[in-house]
Amino acid sequence: MSLHAQQASIQGFITDHSNGNPLFGANVILTSADDETRRLGSAVESNGFYRIGNITPGTWFLQISFIGYSAHEDTLTFSPGESRSLSTSLSEDATMLDELVVARITGATRTIDGAQRITPAEIRRVPSPASGDLAAYIQTLPGVVTTGDRGGQVFIRGGSPSENMVLIDGALIYQPAHIVGFFSPIPGNLISGADFYAGGFSPKYTGRISSVMDVQLRHGNIYETSGSVSVSPFAGEVFAEGPIDRGTSSWIFSARNSFIDQTSKWYPIERQPLHFQSQFLKGSFIQNDTRCSGMILHTYDSGQMDFESEEEIRWRNFVVGTRCVALPADSGTLLTTNINLSRFSNSLGNVDPFGFNSSVMRFNLDMDIRQYAGEVRFEYGMYTRLKFLNYQLSEKFVGIDNASTSQYYAGGYVEATIPAANRFNIQPGVGLNYSGVFGVGIEPRLRLSWRPFRSENQEFSLSSGIYLQPVTGISDIRDVSSVFVAWMNSPLSDSQKRSIHTTAGWQQIFTNGLTWSVEAYYKEMSFLSIPVWNTLAEFTTDLALADGTVYGTDFRLELNRGLFYGLVSYGYNWTMYESAQDHFSIWFGEPVQSFHPPHDRRHQLNMLMSLELGKYTAGIRWQIGSGMPFTRPLGFDDVLDFRQRLPDVNRDRGTRRVIVDRPYKGRMPDIHRLDVSVERSFIISQSGSNINLQAGAINLYDQRNIFYYDVFTNRRIDQLTFAPYVTVKLEVK
Amino acid sequence: MKGWSECDKVDSSGGKRQRAKVKSGKFMCAMGFVVDSSDRFFFDSSEEKKAFTSVERKSVINMLIKRFKTILHLSIFFTFHFSLFTLLTSCNQTFEPFQENDRFYFTVYGFIDANADTQWVRVSPVRGELEAKDNIPEMQVTLTELETAKTIIMTPKLVQFRQGFNAVNVWTDEEIKTERQYRLRAVLPDGNESSSVITMPNEFPTPRIFIQRVPGVPTRYFIWIDGGVDKLADVQSRIYVRIRTQFWEDEQLFVFSHRNDADDLSGGKYTIEFFPNALLSSIEKQSLALQGPDATFEVLRHQFYIASGGPEWDENI
Structure with a gap:
């Protein structure tokens, strides 16, 4: 019998007793009864799961603790080869001091297995009218570029928005932002935790080539019913949760609706013709070693990116899904199953006779299995997906027929986590997929971490891998504000979109609350479909293939001292596309041009501070980003089209044309902005009901920040000016 | 006992991943005090008071140093933001999107028809504004038969379409011959010019x-x-x-x-x-x-x- 076969293990779920939600970050410690210096430990993951292996048979003292909660202690005797399941919940200790609770919730952000673990407390630190929203938080991360405060487009390390994967409880959401950029369809009070991978992610995630945001949503409270209502000039929100069957099942509901379209008429800002709404409902069933949930999410957005234009963009998300996480008794196997349906549709202008619309619907069934062999962790799984893609693009992308297509996609993955010499974690893995359109695709990936001082406080990490994407979201990159996305199979190539990531990073955590990390990255992207460079002042263009190269560095420095939290993040990014197009030969004499695409923000600096001042919480965020590329005009003329017939110069008016320089040679001005907020709660009843008041301002010093330059109309469109706000929130318990 | 018992719990737990938090807990224990929500110090037993007394002076000094550091950090942070605020509110970059045009001066559209009585060609100087103005720009357009060097000055005409859209066409009623080459040349007052050579095709039979x-x-x-x-x-x-x-x-x-x-x-x-x-x-x-x-x-x-x-x-x- 091998040594591993004789060793025992323990695993289970740790939850908050009051509501059944995972206690992400809680500590599970085993101390040997024979030798108190011998300890084994593990931290609870975002889904509440923990596991400790390599336990020598015998008697051990178990302690499960989390600051702010009463610890759970027990004495356990393990027999050789035993795999024990132990799930429990911790009760909040009412006698705990506020400062300790604060210390718990203000932990610095950690990067584990290449993922940045995001907690609700971190999300709440960012001052915004959304009062703790993932969309506002993600903008503070280095390597994340947003083009402005409307549209919700997020570019991560040179990738385009359609190359990002955002999952909520395992279900894909195609457009995870509202049209007002600091609101997302996922309010902070729904989030249990999120894992963010800016690159170098596990083969568990397939189908996107840029980044992954895996959001775990809260379960509703299984014991108490509570709710809240909040109102601000930007939006209103209703939130409620409670038990279905007390102690075992719960529901949680949230709905948002924008007011800014109406309030901006009398509010001291430019009228904002932007509207959004979202509704979310989730039901959860929680047992010791099994938790199943079902959720439904609907969002609808509409509005004008250019307030002077009548062109309106509209989009709608519909997501319905179920997730079950189970730990079969004493099996040591963690099973996660997701069944979900995601639908997204968007349109621009009027569909008939001129206008564009596109929709995609995805049915997904997947299963992830985690098992252990000694200290080696194996994760593997399989999935099957069926997608229906529709698009009607008359006039927008000439050469693409309006069509409805479907795509069947199936695959699997396996990844091992192999600890070595107590200093290394080596994670080789591979994803394998098959689609009727592209055949077989293989995605080998490797991740590695090295703790030179045998402490998790200093860690070097490395990752590399191949990433494939079978569907393409076509946007008009000539216009950075273009939110419309046409989803289709790769229209110009027999190959899937592909990228190769390589990342290398260092993270260091000091005991005085200071943390810093730096990560360098390099990406090669190929088979990107982009609209051709075109001079006509109308959206009529063909598509061309492009290759991309991206490199950069993300730096992050955090200071977390009790009531004070400060963050400085800096991202350097260099993105270059190379494309061969006939137009280039005609205008520049060379068929191949290299250019920085319009989301190539070279430098971005964010500073965030939050401070507890007595009963007040203050937040300040300042951001500065270097100007983004645009194509400079040389002048305007009028073009007569010979493609259909010989024009008659006395009868044909012609079409206005902009004569432009080489693509994206200009840079728009730098943007910078200061957002502030102050918050205070007033308790209004003994049950804990309270009123929370938040006062703040967007763009405090009223900086004139450019959103984009419309080269076809020679107009500059700016972002939000100084916008003060007050948010009132009533929480009822 | 609540303050110290919590410290004991934290102290005995250990474990790597909890280290940062544990150290925070140890620090508070060693200091012999914790701070409650009302910012008061409190003690939990006479024994602990004695323990505190023995380290009181050192603890108070450490506490003051800690507070001083916190205030210093805050001061630096606020000063930095205030400086940025002052600096940036007075800083606005200018934005001039146009690139100087030294390559393209005119665009010419149309065709020469040997069978037509009058030749019409659209000639537009590349302009710096979106719409063409409602006057004829200063320019001269000529049509030269290359074989004979005979040059015709074409007459400009302002064409006004609906919705205020303007264009300039040039015309001539001079005879155009088949199988000849012509150069159409447009010149601005500063001498910058654009030209195009046209080769007239053979005469072809009337199609059936x-x-x-x-x-x-x-x-x-x-x-x-x-x-x-x-x-x-x-x-x-x-x-x-x-x-x-x-x-x-x-x-x-x-x-x-x-x-x-x-x-x-x-x-x-x-x-x-x-x-x-x-x-x-x-x-x-x-x-x-x-x-x-x-x-x-x-x-x-x-x-x-x-x-x-x-x-x-x-x-x-």
């Missing part, structure tokens, strides 16, 4: 057109071009129509191109199939859209116009 209906549905006809057209530049149906409404009547021209439907039979021969009912249906739709539901129309005459391009004509246009 079958107006014979092809059996079957829908109704269709054939145009037969029986040679001599090296590069087919256009095939147009020009339908002259009288439109009547309750209040007025007018004669209008509708032009339909069949060039992209032409089958190249090689040797300068082409056939073009066309569907007259489709053209009439299109005229009816346009008439109704423009003149209202009570509009009626009558076809006055139907011409076919066939153009042959010179050697530089791009057949893949």
Whole structure:
């Protein structure tokens, strides 16, 4: 019998007793009864799961603790080869001091297995009218570029928005932002935790080539019913949760609706013709070693990116899904199953006779299995997906027929986590997929971490891998504000979109609350479909293939001292596309041009501070980003089209044309902005009901920040000016 | 005991991943005090008070140092933001999107027709604003026959379309000869110029057109071009129509191109199939859209116009 076969293990779920939600970050410690210096430990993951292996048979003292909660202690005797399941919940200790609770919730952000673990407390630190929203938080991360405060487009390390994967409880959401950029369809009070991978992610995630945001949503409270209502000039929100069957099942509901379209008429800002709404409902069933949930999410957005234009963009998300996480008794196997349906549709202008619309619907069934062999962790799984893609693009992308297509996609993955010499974690893995359109695709990936001082406080990490994407979201990159996305199979190539990531990073955590990390990255992207460079002042263009190269560095420095939290993040990014197009030969004499695409923000600096001042919480965020590329005009003329017939110069008016320089040679001005907020709660009843008041301002010093330059109309469109706000929130318990 | 018992718990737990928090807990224990929400110090037992007394001075000093550091950090942070605020509120970058244009001065559209009485060409100086102005810009446009060096100065004319759209066309009624080369040259007052050389094609025979209906549905006809057209530049149906409404009547021209439907039979021969009912249906739709539901129309005459391009004509246009 091998040594591993004789060793025992323990695993289970740790939850908050009051509501059944995972206690992400809680500590599970085993101390040997024979030798108190011998300890084994593990931290609870975002889904509440923990596991400790390599336990020598015998008697051990178990302690499960989390600051702010009463610890759970027990004495356990393990027999050789035993795999024990132990799930429990911790009760909040009412006698705990506020400062300790604060210390718990203000932990610095950690990067584990290449993922940045995001907690609700971190999300709440960012001052915004959304009062703790993932969309506002993600903008503070280095390597994340947003083009402005409307549209919700997020570019991560040179990738385009359609190359990002955002999952909520395992279900894909195609457009995870509202049209007002600091609101997302996922309010902070729904989030249990999120894992963010800016690159170098596990083969568990397939189908996107840029980044992954895996959001775990809260379960509703299984014991108490509570709710809240909040109102601000930007939006209103209703939130409620409670038990279905007390102690075992719960529901949680949230709905948002924008007011800014109406309030901006009398509010001291430019009228904002932007509207959004979202509704979310989730039901959860929680047992010791099994938790199943079902959720439904609907969002609808509409509005004008250019307030002077009548062109309106509209989009709608519909997501319905179920997730079950189970730990079969004493099996040591963690099973996660997701069944979900995601639908997204968007349109621009009027569909008939001129206008564009596109929709995609995805049915997904997947299963992830985690098992252990000694200290080696194996994760593997399989999935099957069926997608229906529709698009009607008359006039927008000439050469693409309006069509409805479907795509069947199936695959699997396996990844091992192999600890070595107590200093290394080596994670080789591979994803394998098959689609009727592209055949077989293989995605080998490797991740590695090295703790030179045998402490998790200093860690070097490395990752590399191949990433494939079978569907393409076509946007008009000539216009950075273009939110419309046409989803289709790769229209110009027999190959899937592909990228190769390589990342290398260092993270260091000091005991005085200071943390810093730096990560360098390099990406090669190929088979990107982009609209051709075109001079006509109308959206009529063909598509061309492009290759991309991206490199950069993300730096992050955090200071977390009790009531004070400060963050400085800096991202350097260099993105270059190379494309061969006939137009280039005609205008520049060379068929191949290299250019920085319009989301190539070279430098971005964010500073965030939050401070507890007595009963007040203050937040300040300042951001500065270097100007983004645009194509400079040389002048305007009028073009007569010979493609259909010989024009008659006395009868044909012609079409206005902009004569432009080489693509994206200009840079728009730098943007910078200061957002502030102050918050205070007033308790209004003994049950804990309270009123929370938040006062703040967007763009405090009223900086004139450019959103984009419309080269076809020679107009500059700016972002939000100084916008003060007050948010009132009533929480009822 | 609540304060110390919590410390004991934290102390005994250990474990790597908890280290940062544990150290925080140890620190508070060693200091012998914790801070409650009202910012008061408190002690939990007389023994602990004694322990505190023994380290009191050191603890207080450490506490003061800690507070001083916190205040220092805050001061630096606020000062930094205030400085940035002051600096940036007075800082606005200018934005000049235009690139200086030293490459393109004019754009020229149109064609020279050896069979036409008057030649019309659109000549537009590249401008710095979106719309053309309602006057004729300062420029001179000439047409030179290269073989004889005979130069014609073309006359500019301002054309004003609906919705205030302006354009400048130049014209001449000088005779244009086949199989000759011409240079069209446009010059600005500062001497910058654009020019284009046009090679006139050979004279080609009048094409034969079958107006014979092809059996079957829908109704269709054939145009037969029986040679001599090296590069087919256009095939147009020009339908002259009288439109009547309750209040007025007018004669209008509708032009339909069949060039992209032409089958190249090689040797300068082409056939073009066309569907007259489709053209009439299109005229009816346009008439109704423009003149209202009570509009009626009558076809006055139907011409076919066939153009042959010179050697530089791009057949893949």
